[in-house]
Amino acid sequence: MPDPSHDSSPSKFHFCPDCKKPLRLKQGKMGPFWGCTGYPDCRTTVNDLDGKPSPEPDAQYRCPVCTRRLVRSDRGDGDYWFCSGYSKGCKVTLADNGGIPETAYHCHQCGQLLVKRTGKNGAFWGCSGYPDCRASHRDKDNRPQY
Numbered sequence: 001m002p003d004p005s006h007d008s009s010p011s012k013f014h015f016c017p018d019c020k021k022p023l024r025l026k027q028g029k030m031g032p033f034w035g036c037t038g039y040p041d042c043r044t045t046v047n048d049l050d051g052k053p054s055p056e057p058d059a060q061y062r063c064p065v066c067t068r069r070l071v072r073s074d075r076g077d078g079d080y081w082f083c084s085g086y087s088k089g090c091k092v093t094l095a096d097n098g099g100i101p102e103t104a105y106h107c108h109q110c111g112q113l114l115v116k117r118t119g120k121n122g123a124f125w126g127c128s129g130y131p132d133c134r135a136s137h138r139d140k141d142n143r144p145q146y
């Protein structure tokens with residue numbers, strides 16, 4: 001006779017993509033997310049999707065600068081993602097691209113993000129560190145050409 005109070009159905013368990021320890025649902029300031037029980041040795045977090053860890057590759061939902069989780073804006077002023085480290089000083093925002101944050105590209109000179117801009121001669125990628133960093137790259141197929 002199985003004990004109904006002890007449901008060990010494997011589907012209830014979700015494992016860390018990095019160290020394979022179980023993930024635990026946590027309530028963050030920015031909403032629920034899955035944290036690794038191997039914390040603090042493993043700092044992997046996975047976005048929550050309807051009560052389960054998101055099956056999407058987590059890297060897509062990481063801040064490309066500080067690796068904290070990206071959070072989708074729900075303020076109704078257009079879809080975009082912002083870094084959950086915003087209050088800690090990380091001001092990264094990325095446009096939404098069909099439900100995932102747009103791919104971010106780093107400046108090879110200073111490591112900050114490149115931002116796609118439109119200039120007189122068409123699209124180009126400028127450094128978000130401008131005017132301290134004046135690196136810019138031509139646009140090719142929606143990516144910076146390094």
Ligand SMILES: [Zn+2]
Nearest residue numbers: 016019036042
């Ligand atoms: Zn882990």
Ligand SMILES: [Zn+2]
Nearest residue numbers: 063066083090
């Ligand atoms: Zn960040």
Ligand SMILES: [Zn+2]
Nearest residue numbers: 107110127133
């Ligand atoms: Zn730069």
